[in-house]
Amino acid sequence: MKISVQNLNMTYPTGKKALQDVSLEMQSPNFIGLLGPNGAGKSTLMKLLVAGLLPTTGEIQLDDVPLIKNEKKLKAALGYLPQNFGLYDELTVWQFLDYMSALKGIKESKSEIERVIGETNLIEKRKARISTLSGGQRQRVGIAQALLGSPQFLIFDEPTVGLDPEERINFRNLFSKNAQDKIVLLSTHIIEDVQSVCNRLIVMNHGRILFDGRSEELIRLAYGHVGVYNEEVQENEEHGFKVTARMNTANGISCRIIAEVLPDFVHPTEPTLEDAYIYLIEKGWKGQ
Numbered sequence: 620m621k622i623s624v625q626n627l628n629m630t631y632p633t634g635k636k637a638l639q640d641v642s643l644e645m646q647s648p649n650f651i652g653l654l655g656p657n658g659a660g661k662s663t664l665m666k667l668l669v670a671g672l673l674p675t676t677g678e679i680q681l682d683d684v685p686l687i688k689n690e691k692k693l694k695a696a697l698g699y700l701p702q703n704f705g706l707y708d709e710l711t712v713w714q715f716l717d718y719m720s721a722l723k724g725i726k727e728s729k730s731e732i733e734r735v736i737g738e739t740n741l742i743e744k745r746k747a748r749i750s751t752l753s754g755g756q757r758q759r760v761g762i763a764q765a766l767l768g769s770p771q772f773l774i775f776d777e778p779t780v781g782l783d784p785e786e787r788i789n790f791r792n793l794f795s796k797n798a799q800d801k802i803v804l805l806s807t808h809i810i811e812d813v814q815s816v817c818n819r820l821i822v823m824n825h826g827r828i829l830f831d832g833r834s835e836e837l838i839r840l841a842y843g844h845v846g847v848y849n850e851e852v853q854e855n856e857e858h859g860f861k862v863t864a865r866m867n868t869a870n871g872i873s874c875r876i877i878a879e880v881l882p883d884f885v886h887p888t889e890p891t892l893e894d895a896y897i898y899l900i901e902k903g904w905k906g907q
């Protein structure tokens with residue numbers, strides 16, 4: 620499966636330009652982490668990819684056919700967890716998944732529901748009404764419905780919101796297991812969600828793609844722009860840099876900073892993916 624996005628622009632009726640000249644290619648197998656601050660345009664891109672919105676200009680192609688002419692194929696191949704996924708509160712977990720299976724036209728629905736309930740750790744909750752579930756459990760039901768039918772193209776809009784750290788780890792494993800031969804696009808604010816499992820990262824801000832590549836490449840961009848200094852030895856607040864962490868150490872407070880040019884008193888250090896992400900967003904922010 621191949622999805623290509625060409626020069627996509629999306630302006631909402633309010634005049635808000637949510638996407639500007641976005642182009643990208645996704646080919647299975649591909650596990651893509653979509654990162655970006657609030658309002659970057661991630662959900663808008665996802666809604667366009669599932670044909671839930673039409674772009675103002677530009678085109679999306681599925682296997683070299685425009686999406687609007689290939690919607691049937693898309694629906695058959697798609698598993699989608701939107702950001703604010705409405706669940707039917709009065710249904711039980713099983714009834715809801717049965718209903719979603721029917722909508723998706725899944726034939727062997729019983730075994731398929733059993734499979735996704737098992738994969739999302741919902742076995743004990745299968746007969747529970749959705750209204751009685753916790754936020755994390757509801758999120759798991761949302762993930763379970765997206766996995767029904769083993770779709771080739773999985774889109775998860777902030778799937779780990781509301782999950783506790785242990786559940787997040789379970790889901791990272793589940794996502795990577797499900798990504799084997801598929802295209803998985805996962806948006807998140809949480810860097811650890813994408814660091815270990817995604818083989819490709821796309822960073823967006825202000826409706827544009829700032830970076831598209833491997834996490835190592837993103838980290839490389841931040842080399843020479845991350846450093847530490849001891850706040851008690853050197854008091855500096857206004858040096859045109861961003862302090863990303865303050866740690867109490869035996870020798871005083873150690874500050875970790877990101878800057879285009881590191882001041883003399885700062886010792887350069889190895890960037891993490893989070894540093895690199897912040898560096899990129901800050902740099903892009905200033906329009907560079």
Ligand SMILES: Nc1ncnc2c1ncn2[C@@H]1O[C@H](COP(=O)(O)OP(=O)(O)OP(=O)(O)O)[C@@H](O)[C@H]1O
Pocket residue numbers: 631632633635636637655656657658659660661662663664702
């Ligand atoms: N229906 C809409 N009408 C007008 N503006 C919208 C609409 N939906 C989104 N926007 C705006 O478009 C921009 C991009 O929004 P979008 O939801 O795609 O961002 P996001 O990266 O998913 O953010 P978040 O992480 O907060 O979900 C934002 O400025 C948002 O306010």
